[in-house]
Amino acid sequence: MGLLDEWGNALVEEGLREAADTFFGARTALEDEIAFFESQAAKLKTQVENIRSWFAGLNCLLGNEADTRFLFDSLGVTLDDPTLYTHKVCSLQFRRPRSFTRKGLFAKTVWEIYEPLARMIESYMHGAPYSDPLHPGRVMISVNHDHLRKLCDEINTRIKSVNESNRPSESLAFAKRMDQTQVFKESVTGGGGQTWTLDRDLAFAPLVFEDLDLPDFPDLPLDAKARATLEECCAKIFSRRRDHVDSILDEVFDPEDKTICVLDRPGR
Template identity: 30%
Template structure:
């Protein structure tokens, strides 16, 4: 009988160990995955800063913000208007015979810089795998992180629903006959308030402050619209644009030092 009792105790011990490993192991796995997710969020932030720099520079070029709304309306694009005009690009003004041509080229360049940054931020870009030769990888991007956050939340929902702490504790207590008898005598109900306290919190994607930007076209038709807008702006505000170009030239000289 002692041998049978010992075997039963060992079986109970193994069962409890497996239950604990499953309960804590899955939670630990989620915590590790969230840590990896947040690391990738940090990797994307420099690209978000590039978008901000390009948007601020574009707004500066558009008469220091006065023509921003008209510009996006002209292109039929709903773009955020909350970027303060501030020249942040260390580039020289393109060559041209007239202010109109120089300004138009510069506006196109800044617009395309913004469009490329948004495209890479939203969809990523293909790069060579440094481990497996010939394989292409896609860099971290907004869409990938948004999908990943949803997948993590689905896992959290399943763990919170199917692996409630109180259910695990009930299971452990059922393996202990003496404990059950004590609770029966004491009249203590086998109900616990652990679930609410130990719930895994779902990710709130908006808390990571990653903005969603509209795609910006870079086809010939769109570039012609940008140039046309630039020429019309110079025609109406030649002296103001001349001063803006002078400020940009001064900044470029200081930036190159």
């Protein structure tokens, strides 16, 4: 082999190496992004059942769907998932409130579930600030629904770009053109036509956010007006359903524990 042939082979190898780096590099980077997205979605998903459990706790305290709807309608909140008005499978521990009257105690107990629920939803939907353990003084935002939905859209944009501009058939065709002997054989035998299926078989499927079972939860107001509205609703429920209120308060208030209330309704 002469010097010119060696130089030509070196150019071919360099071209193939660069083509492979471009093709596999883009795909590997996208696969890493998808894997990161899926790991963040898994973290967020663990919060969903906890939120549902606290909704169920409210349902248990209020007693029935009609009064749960009454409370949320009064607060100006609509739950898109109708099961949130009826679900009663819960396991909660919350701070024990104090009051001079049973009516006041009922309202405060409902608030002790409503307030943590509102904060859980805020963290789940929009994130909560926390200190970066690796960089003191730096504040981070926890994984949240808003960020994941935006990230899903961004990854889908990159998926479309990779599928359109980094097609396997084009990379394979480039590699074949480097081997003129193979090109000649395929031109004579009519081979190589099957490569078009690579684009379809190796294309990245778009992410479907709705398939992740990460529902939207509405923000729950926590201002003084919201608390006053909640107390008014609880007073009306107390006046017309006193038997239920007495029963549920007896269930959650353990006379031996002066700090913690427990509400545990396992599924059947």
